[in-house]
Amino acid sequence: MSGVKTPVVGVVGGGQLARMMQQAAIGLGVPLRLLAEAADSSAAQVITDTVVGDYTDLATLAAWAEGCDVVTFDHEHVPAGHLERLAADGHQPRPGPGALAHAQDKAVMRRRLSALGIGCPRHAVVADPQAVADFVAAVGGFPVVLKATRGGYDGKAVWMVHDEMGVSRVLDEVPAGVALLAEEKVDFRRELSALAVRSPSGQQAAYPVVESVQRQGICVEVTAPAPDLDPDLARQAQRIAMRVAAELDVTGVLAVELFETPDGRVLVNELAMRPHNTGHWSIDGAVTSQFENHLRAVLDLPLGDPTARAPWSVMVNILGGSAPTLFDGYPHVQARDPRLRVHLYGKQVLPGRKVGHVTAYGDDLDDVRARARHAAAWFEGQPRQRLGLSRPQPD
Amino acid sequence: MSGVKTPVVGVVGGGQLARMMQQAAIGLGVPLRLLAEAADSSAAQVITDTVVGDYTDLATLAAWAEGCDVVTFDHEHVPAGHLERLAADGHQPRPGPGALAHAQDKAVMRRRLSALGIGCPRHAVVADPQAVADFVAAVGGFPVVLKATRGGYDGKAVWMVHDEMGVSRVLDEVPAGVALLAEEKVDFRRELSALAVRSPSGQQAAYPVVESVQRQGICVEVTAPAPDLDPDLARQAQRIAMRVAAELDVTGVLAVELFETPDGRVLVNELAMRPHNTGHWSIDGAVTSQFENHLRAVLDLPLGDPTARAPWSVMVNILGGSAPTLFDGYPHVQARDPRLRVHLYGKQVLPGRKVGHVTAYGDDLDDVRARARHAAAWFEGQPRQRLGLSRPQPD
Secondary structure, eight states, rough: OOOOOOOOOEEEOOHHHHHHHHHHHHHTOOEEEEESSSSSTTTTTTTTTEEEETTHHHHHOOOOOOTTTTEESSSSOSHHHHHHHHHHHOOOOOBBBHHHHHHHHOOOOOOOEEEEEEEEOOOEOOOHOOOOOHHHHHHHTSSEEEESSSSSOTTTTTTEEHHHHHHHHHHHHHTTHHHHHEEEEEEEEEEEEEEEEEETOEEEEOOOOOEEEEEEEEEEEEEETTTTTTTTHHHHHHHHHHHHHHHHTTEEEEEEEEEOOOOSSSEEEEEEEEEEGGGGGHHHHBSSOOHHHHHHHHHHOOOOOOOOOSSEEEEEEEEEEEEESSSHHHHHHHHTTTTEEEEOOOOOOOOOOEEEEEEEEESOOHHHHHHHHHHHHHHTOHHHHHOSSOOOOOO | OOOOOOOOOOEEEEEEEEHHHHHHHHHTOOEEEEEEETTTTTTTTTTTSEEEEOTTTTHHHHHOOOOOOOOEEESOOOOHHHHHHHHTTOOOSSHHHHHHHHHHHHHHHHHHHHHHTTTOOEEEEEEEEHHHHHHHHHHSSOOOOEEEESSSHHEEEEEHOOOOHHHHOOOOOOOOOOOEEEEOOOOOOEEEEEEEEEETTTEEOOOEEEEEETTEEEEEEEEEETTTTTTTHHHHHHHHHHHHHHHOOOEEEEEEEEOTTSOOEEEEEEEOOOGGGGGTTHHBBBBSSSHHHHHHHHHHHHOOOBBSSSSSSEEEEEOOOOOOSSSSGGHHHHHTTTTTTTEOOOOOOOOTTTTEEEEEEOOOHHHHHHHHHHHHHHTTHHHHTTTSSSSSOOO
């Protein structure tokens, strides 16, 4: 393009989030510049301006950022000091280090949310077995949840402990120097997620609140909007997301994962400051996808309409299973359901790894959910087990 | 991906059609391999596996194709002999040379459609002034349309001639060896377009018939579906597209541009065998875009549902105008209409060049059309003229 230069958006991290950002960036006509961990990573396959390098190496990160007008992220693992350096060099990390601290350190997040009066599970930073024992006593006994304050994702570095033996095992496992957070095990009805998008100038958009289902700490299914959610509670969840985004000065997508309690409250479980698995449905199910709105936000452009295009959308993750390849799943899945939307990430299929997702949308929730579940199970090569049938799949 | 290899789809031509194919390919998890005319061409910006080279050079084309499992096209200009060579080498050009001959040579196309009994404007291949004069007499006088049988696109190599002087000018302009086709000037109510998608195994899907508006031979606006179109005529147009696709053994998207006559017939104006400007609305307006269905077809995968997601979609092309850059148009356009879909092609802005398009969709056609027209005009920097207002835009 001629005239005023179109800004280059840097993305740190070559995972599927950066890959799906590229689909949106192509439409917007905005070039992405990627810093990827490997030349064959999911996003590096589809972004021409890619540097392969280690984002934890400051020199690598700073040199790469020279080619970017603004920098955003596929993950939250860039060290705070590195983010400060990017900011000092004028590369505008979005979100910035002040915001990202709350996604990088669960203790920092809990302190801040509690100070804001936002409902959280009871929690305490615990440095030794006695501190854990005190917390267990305070919440009325086991089980409790222990989390490393730093470095976790997708259920990693989170443990449900049922006795003192379990506590000892966790304390042995956690690296020296990583603090532990103890949290009460919340008796929840279900998990919800509220996504807000915020730009540097303070515009905000909130997506419909969704229901998510986790298995072994990994998001496996999302229903948009959350079925039978009390409208007041939905608004409350959206307001929490927008308030947290504003108070923490988040730029781009903020995902607030919530527990809905049986007595009709919501408690914040986790925060993520990037496009989020609970927003993938928006690619096919919303007017503006979370990926496009994330880019519009980091560029401080007006945000797009986040509302749903269909009464129901259900997204089911494809996890690496027994099928050796995903492409082979197409003939059956596409012939069976010509309206289904499939997204494959170009990743090697490893057991339990997120390698793609499917989205179905329509008027009838049961039908939409069954379509999405069937397709994901087919790609995984374990349709019978996933669908809850007992017989193993024939060879 | 492990196991059976995911096929690589080669695309000849680095224009916006290949660029938009890449958005669909990313979702499908299918790698594209591009042969582009320049390193900064629209598609080369977003496809990592790109070879820059001249597709008219057989050695270049054949060497590039070694890395492809199947080959498709951004344009129809690859010479027939080169396509035969790709086929002989096992690279599966889709569509193949037998089909593409009808998109490459308008005389071949007219002969074939006439043999099939499909309605066309009256026409004759004309080699000299006397042949033109005979044709003019046969159709009742000037004006008539003269077309180079080969090498035209976007209104290039098509002339409306009003007298013998005009005939002489065209005959002088056409390169030696290029035959001329004379066609009657059809008195049409409007122009329609019927898109069919066909796979090698013979599956077919037909998109809703759309109305297109051309200006100086360039498609500027498309309304899906064509307003007030007689349902029988719509079915007839879809059947023509599907019959032509089958008879000519087309693989991928076939666009049939049609004249709707005042007496309620449709006559075939042009054929295109690739994703087509009159199908761009499908990215945001249909369940499955023409780009995804084109890829599914060339891979012989089951085709996706081509139906519309909204009652009305209007696509307006952004042509290079007085605005020096397109990115500058975002703040106004996006703030004014958060539901609008914008697609910029990363091309240098040159007067009259297709540099992007916008799509609006919704329930009220007048509103949808006004939104799309306003946004395109704004990006062009000539909102007042484009909207039909008389005052020139202030500096």
